[in-house]
Amino acid sequence: MEKISVFLDDYRSAPDGYVLVETIDECIELLKKFKIEHLSLDHDLLDRTRNGFMLVQMMIKEKLFANRITVHSANSGAGKAMYNSLKQAQHDSIMPHSTILSLRPLPLKFFPPRVLQHYLEVQ
Template sequence: MTVNVFLDDYRHCPQGYILAKDIDECLHLMYNYSIGHLSLDHDLESKTRNGLMLVHAMVEHQLFAERITIHSANSVGGKNMFRYLKAAQENDQMPHSIKIVLRPLPLR
């Protein structure tokens, strides 16, 4: 079964997505389902377990989605997540076929 996942602890989850409020919930979904679209925030309730930590774990454990959107309004954090994933593709640590986009969403 393929699902879409929205990682965010503040914004409302879009229709057609499963909400993950922290990286542990997101990793659980990634281990147990095929992910069509993964939309990621950087800033989460835990200041030490953020979206950048998640993308590091994704590459380390080879957990990916068909498409990944970084929707964080944190411009520095979002860009760091985007750059890390693009570098993983360039270094053949992640499939080149995965589309990765940086598309910040407003908080409201």
């Protein structure tokens, strides 16, 4: 199965080498079809009722995970809720303990070079 890296965001551009998806439905489809090396998630999306937290709940329910998951949402409260839900799933052995999970909020307009390094190292 082909490995890809996925960046869920409806505002920011994806780092080089990442597949950009703008909806949780697109993201779920890729999680089902590919082995995901790195999945980077935003919370606030154009469709306010189908956000990153809902995606995390679906991922946990359907046991769809990546080798690495980064929550990059600038919405600190929602980003922490997403991260904590994934951490709890890992603690409860729903998500593999080998999955590397990180919370790294990204600015909306400018990515400092050292922030992008996190994405470059993942591939």
